[in-house]
Amino acid sequence: MSRLVRSLRLAAVAGILLGSAFAQDIVLDSRVFDIGNELRCPTCVAESVGESNAAIAREMRQIIQEQLDEGRTRAEILGYFQERYGDWILLSPPRRGVLLIVWLLPVAAVLVAGGGLFVLVRRWRAAADEVAPVAGEDLARVRAALAGDDPAGAISAEPAPPAPRP
Amino acid sequence: MKRVAVVVAIVGGLAALFLFGLLRGAPDRNVPSNLLNRPVPNFELPVYERYLAEFGPRLDLADHAGRPMVINFWASWCGPCYAEAPHLEAAQRRYGDEVLFIGIQTQERDARAAGRAFIERFDFTFPNVIDDDSRVSIAYGLFGVPETFFVRADGTLAYKHVGPVDAEVLTERVEALLR
Numbered sequence: 001m002s003r004l005v006r007s008l009r010l011a012a013v014a015g016i017l018l019g020s021a022f023a024q025d026i027v028l029d030s031r032v033f034d035i036g037n038e039l040r041c042p043t044c045v046a047e048s049v050g051e052s053n054a055a056i057a058r059e060m061r062q063i064i065q066e067q068l069d070e071g072r073t074r075a076e077i078l079g080y081f082q083e084r085y086g087d088w089i090l091l092s093p094p095r096r097g098v099l100l101i102v103w104l105l106p107v108a109a110v111l112v113a114g115g116g117l118f119v120l121v122r123r124w125r126a127a128a129d130e131v132a133p134v135a136g137e138d139l140a141r142v143r144a145a146l147a148g149d150d151p152a153g154a155i156s157a158e159p160a161p162p163a164p165r166p
Numbered sequence: 167m168k169r170v171a172v173v174v175a176i177v178g179g180l181a182a183l184f185l186f187g188l189l190r191g192a193p194d195r196n197v198p199s200n201l202l203n204r205p206v207p208n209f210e211l212p213v214y215e216r217y218l219a220e221f222g223p224r225l226d227l228a229d230h231a232g233r234p235m236v237i238n239f240w241a242s243w244c245g246p247c248y249a250e251a252p253h254l255e256a257a258q259r260r261y262g263d264e265v266l267f268i269g270i271q272t273q274e275r276d277a278r279a280a281g282r283a284f285i286e287r288f289d290f291t292f293p294n295v296i297d298d299d300s301r302v303s304i305a306y307g308l309f310g311v312p313e314t315f316f317v318r319a320d321g322t323l324a325y326k327h328v329g330p331v332d333a334e335v336l337t338e339r340v341e342a343l344l345r
Contacts, residue, residue, distance in 0.1 A: 042307075042308065042309045042310070043273070043309065043310050055274070055275065055300060056273060056303065056308075059299055059300045059301065060304060063301075063304065081304075082200075083200065084200060084201070084305060085197075085307040086197065086198070086200035086307070088197045
């Protein structure tokens with residue numbers, strides 16, 4: 001019985017140790033992929049280091065893992081690759097210099113489109129509010145029709161029957 | 167009429183954008199190297215057997231400081247590497263006394279037999295080393311193979327060539343290193 005208890009205890013300790021080791025790996029791995037997703041794979045087309053299965057991307061993920069293990073920050077790791085590949089390696093261009101245009105252009109486009117839409121809506125509303133000029137004779141006929149007096153028979157509650165086809 | 171013109175302008179613009187996307191081809195990989203005019207990273211890599219007598223088991227770049235260098239990255243699976251290989255060997259035979267040519271097999275792991283066959287096929291007389299884990303190619307900011315780095319005698323990068331080099335590029339760039 002005591003042997004069984006001892007074995008169970010050993011198994012439990014081993015399980016806890018293994019579990020914690022794997023848990024740490026998962027935490028580190030998710031950080032590796034988070035950082036990898038910010039880097040462009042050098043040999044692929046439109047894929048990040050986090051997504052790509054290319055040999056160089058796998059090696060770059062390994063480097064990220066090692067640098068995380070050494071206690072480096074996300075910015076330091078991105079800087080390591082940026083130093084070698086330049087700004088090209090970053091999937092999100094840095095917010096400085098000429099590259100600032102990439103960030104400002106969409107905001108400017110939204111502002112211009114919003115402004116244009118505002119002006120258009122105002123014009124449409126102004127046009128809708130305008131009273132169309134009506135000839136005095138037409139106005140008299142409408143008033144007569146509303147009063148129930150339709151001498152000319154021009155305004156009828158029933159729509160006029162369609163004209164016969166020739 | 168005005169409305170038709172606006173619709174035609176929008177559709178025409180979108181069609182032009184679509185055509186541009188179709189016709190512009192693959193993205194340009196000729197990004198200027200971030201190492202330009204800066205010292206190139208040092209490396210120490212295992213040497214192919216053929217060069218052991220002259221260079222020992224590992225080639226340390228620092229041991230050759232003070233010499234202009236041409237560092238070529240290649241892989242045995244890379245078609246353009248086969249196209250440029252004869253030009254590299256010819257340049258080595260012409261300028262080898264003044265310039266150190268180094269071949270680095272990279273972006274393929276444990277491919278010694280294929281690497282050996284590549285070297286024998288072109289009878290490379292300059293040292294070729296193995297970058298098994300592609301760490302050196304990452305340190306040099308490589309986008310693919312082949313790429314060739316022309317390094318001044320002071321260890322700074324003068325020029326990086328993306329894609330296969332030919333005799334003209336090699337002559338022009340090596341002459342510039344020697345001036």
